[in-house]
Amino acid sequence: MPDHAILTAATHAGTRIRRERSAALGDAQMSCLIVPDEFRRVQHDYLILFRRNLADGSTLALAMFGFENDENLYLADGRWDARYVPLAMAIQPLLIGASAQGPQVHIDMASPRIGDGDLLFDADGQPSPRLAAMIEQLGALDAGYRESAGFFAALDRHELLEPLTLEVPLDDGSINRLVGFHVIDEDRLRGLSGSALDDLHRDGHLLPIFMALASQGNLPALIARKNATLAHG
Numbered sequence: 001m002p003d004h005a006i007l008t009a010a011t012h013a014g015t016r017i018r019r020e021r022s023a024a025l026g027d028a029q030m031s032c033l034i035v036p037d038e039f040r041r042v043q044h045d046y047l048i049l050f051r052r053n054l055a056d057g058s059t060l061a062l063a064m065f066g067f068e069n070d071e072n073l074y075l076a077d078g079r080w081d082a083r084y085v086p087l088a089m090a091i092q093p094l095l096i097g098a099s100a101q102g103p104q105v106h107i108d109m110a111s112p113r114i115g116d117g118d119l120l121f122d123a124d125g126q127p128s129p130r131l132a133a134m135i136e137q138l139g140a141l142d143a144g145y146r147e148s149a150g151f152f153a154a155l156d157r158h159e160l161l162e163p164l165t166l167e168v169p170l171d172d173g174s175i176n177r178l179v180g181f182h183v184i185d186e187d188r189l190r191g192l193s194g195s196a197l198d199d200l201h202r203d204g205h206l207l208p209i210f211m212a213l214a215s216q217g218n219l220p221a222l223i224a225r226k227n228a229t230l231a232h233g
Contacts, residue, residue, distance in 0.1 A: 003110035006097065009125035012107065017093065017130065018117035020078040025112045027080070028070045031062040032088040035144030036151045039211035045074075045082040047222055048215040049181040050161055059152040059161070059182075061212070064222065067168060067176035073225035087141040091134050096142045103142060105135060154205045158196060160185055166219075171227045184212050 005011065021027045031049075034042050039061070042048060046063040053060070063086045065072040074082050080089075093111030097104045107114075118130040127135065155161050162185040166178040189209065192200075200206040 001110060002108050004095065004097065004106045004108055007094070007105045007107045007120070009121045013121050013125065015107070015109075015114060015120050016117040017120065017134075018113050018115050019130075021075055021080045022078055023070075023072070023075065026092065027075055027089065028072050029089075030066045030069055030071050031064050032086050033145075034061050034063045034086050034088065035141060035148050036061065036205075036208035037140065037144040037147070038087055039208040039215075041084045042086060043211040043215035043218070045084055045218065046086070046215060047218045048212045049164065049178070049183060050155075050212075051181055052161075059155065061148070062181075064178075066222075067178060067226060073222065073229065087137050087144070091138045091141060094134055094138050096138060105138065150203065151205050151208060154200060154203065155184075155209075158188070158192060158200070160188055160209065162188070168223055168226075170223070170230060172230050176226065183216065184209055186213060189213075 018025060034048065039048060042063050046065070049062050049064055051060050051062060052058070065074050074080055093108040093113045095106050095108065097106035119128050120131040122128055161182040164178065164181045164183045166181075168176040168178070170176060197206065200209065
């Protein structure tokens with residue numbers, strides 16, 4: 001059960017965060033939330049998909065790590081086997097908390113990531129280099145999330161998302177399915193008028209759209225990772 005607390009040097013002077021990556025440390029996730037500002041970095045390694053919340057009509061972007069719940073095919077020998085770790089994974093166990101004075105940095109003291117690892121504060125009570133980097137990432141994630149509403153509104157306005165149902169045949173004869181996700185409708189994008197494309201470019205939305213499309217080239221590599229796990233039992 002989560003145990004969130006405001007992060008302070010007085011309370012957490014001796015708190016350490018582990019650096020390695022594993023299922024036991026909470027990294028076994030099929031996907032994680034990403035924000036448009038990081039699509040350029042995400043698309044080098046991951047498939048980017050979108051998911052709609054049918055209850056409120058909102059949309060989220062996701063970096064895909066596997067095909068099944070609790071599956072992360074990027075975990076290997078205590079490390080994350082990719083050039084970039086998405087912000088939502090990199091900042092754990094930190095999170096943003098609200099207060100009357102504005103956003104605060106919180107920490108989940110129940111996280112398995114807390115243990116033998118990097119100190120969060122130095123002897124003078126100042127953030128360690130590791131903590132300073134994580135706080136910067138946390139701020140980037142928070143800002144990117146708040147700014148993403150305009151991006152998703154533009155996708156809706158131009159009807160640029162289409163449902164995806166993907167069946168993936170594997171080497172052992174089984175089939176994995178990805179259902180309930182959306183992708184950029186490339187045909188619809190090609191059919192947009194020049195003025196519509198100009199508007200998307202002006203508002204900074206065209207680049208993340210192209211990055212999401214480019215990320216689809218990572219699907220074969222994701223399938224290869226899955227087949228490799230099957231081959232090794």
